[in-house]
Amino acid sequence: MSIVNIRNIELVNNPAKYTDPYVLRIQFECIAPLKEDLEWKLIYVGSGESEKFDQELDSCMVGPIPVGLNSFEFSASPPTLSLLPSPSTPADLIGVTVIILSASYNDAEFVRVGYYVATNWDSEEYALDVEEGRKDGEMEHLVRNVKVDTPRVTRFSNKWDAPEPTTSSFPSGSTLPTSPSSTLLSAPLPNPTTSTSTPTNASAPRDPTQSALPAPITALPAPAPAPSPVLTTETETETEAEDAHPLASQVEDEDKMGKEVANDEGRGEEGGEGLSNAGGAALGEM
Structure with missing residues (x-):
């Protein structure tokens, strides 16, 4: 879960001339206290074929960050023409590119918002004159239009201020505590021949004459034989x-x-x- 969430981004000067700075008003929400500041960057993509032509137009640090809704205004310079892929004339800038607003915490990016930027001449008449060769085309007639209605948002996971996980909270060489159940299971069983009320000396030598088995069972006396029946003779009266x-x-x-x-x-x-x-x-x- 992200602690900082962007609620709204407004481009104050849009459309604008190509040479004008980018002015953005950013509103975001912070749902938990942060120890460090947030870093914001605006990147201009000079070519879709290689990242080496990307330009970081500007960056700023925002903080301290209170919990709740926050807003600030971010201004960035236009791209440098000399860092673009060899434009010979301003007409080479006509087309579509991308700008990226990136936010980071502790040098870890957690969100980026991309916008398409369309660059063209400021009027159709001037564009026709340049196309027919009546005019060479000048930078002051170039305008940009950021398509704020179709942003592309990408979010990344971030540790924020979470503590680093530790592998073990016990120092090296220490023994782990044992639970009462494990202590009970590891305890030796009492000797069945000795009484629990009489303490025994564990260091005393064992007497081999004493048996470890219980005392023998005493046999009960045999029952008296039943009296035999009396037989009658034929000489009865x-x-x-x-x-x-x-x-x-x-x-x-x-x-x-x-x-x-x-x-x-x-x-x-x-x-x-x-x-x-x-x-x-x-x-x-x-």
Whole structure:
């Protein structure tokens, strides 16, 4: 970003005679304080083929520069004919060339504004007389016209008052400061066999009998064996069996009762046979 920006350029005497000085009124804006002055130059381009014919018509230093809008008037002499590319007559100056307004700070150009300049005779009648050879052409009849409506502006970067960048802010051979995180990472880890509350002597020789491993883990006592189940024998009492199996004892009682009924029925059949035999004998006797 440029600290100085041109707002307006006015050519006070335009058009003017070729031999008249250039008078410019320049307005610019400064957006920050400047320690040095500004240098302004007006350059006349004598030939489009080589820069060696360029003429610095004048230059001036402007300053100190306050912040805000500023304006000044700049006057420069006309070009020197002897420095132009061998004009034999004033008629050789007829044509178009360029003037350049350049601004610099600390010997560094930051802007240039170029204008086309048309040079011709002051009247058409005089131009016709010169063309037909009735007149030789004189310098006092030459006029210039700066085309202020078509400027060409070129801007350049400038350091202004910025400090020079330094490669390092630390003197040679000094060590860079370390951050707390890097200090923490570079710190040695504590010995797992020593307590943090007991200070250790780093210079004391290490005892090879002391192990660097943690203390061994003490084995826990084995759990007591579970009591083995008690097996019952076949010689258990009937009361215990009935208490343990009431349904089985009920079935056994019913089985005994069935056997007794069967025996009684058998005896009944035998008694019937006797009655039958006895009755038969009695009937026979009757």
